[in-house]
Amino acid sequence: MSVRVRRVYDPPEPDDGVRVLVDRLWPRGVSKDAARVDEWPKGLTPSTELRRWYHAGEGPYEEFARRYEAELTDPEAAELLDHVRELAAKGPVTLLTSAKSPEQSHTAVLVRLLEADQH
Template sequence: MSIRVRRVYEPPEPEDGVRVLVDRLWPRGLSKEAARVDEWPKALTPSTELRRWYHAGERSYEEFARRYEAELAAPEAAELLERLRALGDMTLLTASKSPERSHATVLARLLQE
């Protein structure tokens, strides 16, 4: 299974596979047609509290990743992770300006385990 992480603002590519938006909010200024999102599992996004904590200042990405993994261990999230794994090749889409230091990278790693 191949899992990619890309910005949702980048144009879709044939090798994207299933396109999964992993942000809680719809990306600003992007139409649904342009985004071509196949799945949008909002329950897999970081909680509002965790998101606010991480963006409140100089916070450790490693600590954010640890806390996010703990949230994903909840039964509902674990079920959704299994459902996503069953989809096969996919691209996780985020509006984050730094996808490599976002929740999408943590989620991609967990999906590949």
């Protein structure tokens, strides 16, 4: 299973495989052609409320990650997570985000969950 994270602002690379945008909002200043997004499962992203809570600095990353992981147990989100897992089992998947620090964002939670499933 090959899952990696890249910023959506970076140019696509040949080894990206399936490019999955994992942000709820379309990134500013990026055209759909330039982004080359294959899938955009909005139901897999943090809720608007959780995203606003975290970006307002109301809690630490660890609490955000815990709350987001709980949101991923929702049937729609769980189904979308399974879909990305299936894509990754077939070939490379690149999770795209506009987050300035992907390692301190929801993408890190997604990667951790996807990688935990391969063991």
